[in-house]
Amino acid sequence: MTDSPIKTRREGGILEVTLDRPKANAIDLATSRIMGETFRDFRDDDSLRVAIMRAEGDKFFCPGWDLKAAADGDAVDGDYGVGGFGGLQELPALNKPVIAAVNGICCGGGLELALSCDLIVASENASFALPEIRSGTVADAASVKLPKRIPYHVAMDLLLTGRWFDADEALRWGLLREVVSQDRLLDTVWDLARLLESGPPLVMAAIKEVVREAENMKFQDAMNRITRSQFPTVETLYTSEDQLEGAKAFAEKRDPVWKGR
Numbered sequence: 001m002t003d004s005p006i007k008t009r010r011e012g013g014i015l016e017v018t019l020d021r022p023k024a025n026a027i028d029l030a031t032s033r034i035m036g037e038t039f040r041d042f043r044d045d046d047s048l049r050v051a052i053m054r055a056e057g058d059k060f061f062c063p064g065w066d067l068k069a070a071a072d073g074d075a076v077d078g079d080y081g082v083g084g085f086g087g088l089q090e091l092p093a094l095n096k097p098v099i100a101a102v103n104g105i106c107c108g109g110g111l112e113l114a115l116s117c118d119l120i121v122a123s124e125n126a127s128f129a130l131p132e133i134r135s136g137t138v139a140d141a142a143s144v145k146l147p148k149r150i151p152y153h154v155a156m157d158l159l160l161t162g163r164w165f166d167a168d169e170a171l172r173w174g175l176l177r178e179v180v181s182q183d184r185l186l187d188t189v190w191d192l193a194r195l196l197e198s199g200p201p202l203v204m205a206a207i208k209e210v211v212r213e214a215e216n217m218k219f220q221d222a223m224n225r226i227t228r229s230q231f232p233t234v235e236t237l238y239t240s241e242d243q244l245e246g247a248k249a250f251a252e253k254r255d256p257v258w259k260g261r
Contacts, residue, residue: 006038007056012048016194020056025108027062029067033082035087035252043094046260049201050193053088058182061126062086062101064109064226085109086117089141095205095233097196101128101189103182107164114234116151116194118208120175122167123182128175131162148215150174166239201260202242206233241248 005021017038019025022261027035042051055061065085070076084090088098089112099116107129114120130146132139139159146155150173158165180188196204209231214222229235237243241261249256 004034005149008038011190012067013047014052014190015048015050016052016054016190017042018054018056018126019062023103024054024056024060024070025062025110026066027064027086027113028066029074029078029080031066032087034083035079036091037087038082039087039091039094039167040082043091043096045255049096049204050196051096051098052101052189052193053098053113053192054186054189055103057104059104059123060110060112061104061106062110063105063107064112065096074223078129080149085141086113086116088113093209095208097208099189099193101185102176103185103200107134108133109141112139112145114253115145115175119192121124121178121180121192122170122176123183123185124167124179125162125182126167126170126179129162129164129168130158133160133162144206146172182219196257200242200258202233202240202258203239206231206237209233 005019007018007020009016017035019027019031019035021027021031039051042048065076067075081087082091086109088094095198097119098117100114102114102120102122104125105127106114108131111128111130123205130142134226143159146159149155153175157163167176170176171179178188210226213225213231225231226234242258245256245258
């Protein structure tokens, strides 16, 4: 539908997902459910390898939850859809890379959405905050994720004060891969997506599963799971044509041709 708040376009194995919900790209329950369906379909389509998450407009990436929709009856604890809020942060078995292209204001649930992506590239005008504390609520997903991504005391400062910080500070703390000018943001992200698309999909799937599942494991417990073939993506990789192709290509001094099988 042309009036959908979520637009998609595809180039080869790359899917670009655009949040387009004027004026601020806030997410209500219906939009969150569409986003979940979109990323679920991306996950389940073997011909797609990389996704880009972006938003329409120069001023807002996403401010998070739509408070106007909430005032009209959208329950905060309502049905966000298969992937949880924004379609990404609770989507199971998403073993493909997702890149966030952040332009403008990225706060609250919008920042949590960006944190659900694997890589974040931001424009120079991007700004960030977790202002939930000022309205008497908790940034729940960010409270779980942020102290694991950046230094503890920095994460607690951002969570407890709700203060704003700019793209340069976000880059300094390691939240961002890169900061670029507004006019270069999409080209930069698409170049990165094409680089990932050209890589070995089975290896990327294994990386994502191991990183996700091992996050709260002891090192040796995670390694034991790998050696005992208890990560399905790793076992698939080690018995694949791509594993053999990688070795052959190295020996023959040529670029490998990945088939994803």
